[in-house]
Amino acid sequence: MLRRMFGALSTLLFPRRCIACGEYVTEAMHGICMRCRYDIPLTNYWLEEDNPVKERFAGIAPIVEGSALFFYSGHGFWRSLVHRFKYGGRWHIARTMGRWYGAELKCSGRYDDVDVIVPIPLHPVKMLKRGYNQSAYLAEGMAEMMGVSVERGALYRRRNNPSQARRHTAERWQNIENLFAVRHAERLRAKHILLVDDVLTTGATMTEAIRAITDAVPDCRVSVAALAVTRRITAIR
Ligand SMILES: [Zn+2]
Known part of the structure; x- marks a missing residue:
């Protein structure tokens, strides 16, 4: 009361x-x-059996489900919203967007057997500088609506690689090999893991994260959920 x-x-x-x-x-x-x-500009990918995000990883790092909430376009308003929670200290925006996304995934019924959400980690140095990991707040909002837990410590970044945004595609791939490792494999054993990131650009970082997890925990299943996706994702192979 x-x-x-x-x-x-x-x-x-x-x-x-x-x-x-x-x-x-x-x-x-x-x-x-x-x-x-x-x-x-919603993608509605989470309602589709086959969609460009899922296809992006086919044959490279197979996933169960893959989606993004909206298209990350040029100079759009929604792009600036991502910048506000990523670089502008407005972490609560990430959690609010996460709740929206989590509710959509829940409604779709396609993510019902997800056991745990793992956010793509930042390197501790970047984490100290920024003060928070925006993907962890996204994951928290999503987990709240999906009724699952968040596993923050299981995946970690081995190197503090510079931002991928300004690199050419070939450079990006070289730069991120073995970028991630798994710390508490037992926490992920036999689970359906939903990997969460803010923006899916080439899929290279996400591919490394999927590889690290499936190498360390062979009996797990992995799905991918990015908040936003660039429209060119389907063009890169
Ligand atoms: Zn409004």
């Missing part, structure tokens, strides 16, 4: 706003207004 009263009071004093456009929203909107929900 007291908690509910406090909740109502805090909404009155600190009204919730849409994380994307700043409009006021009710609690039921989970932080994103109707207009923004309608506006975002």
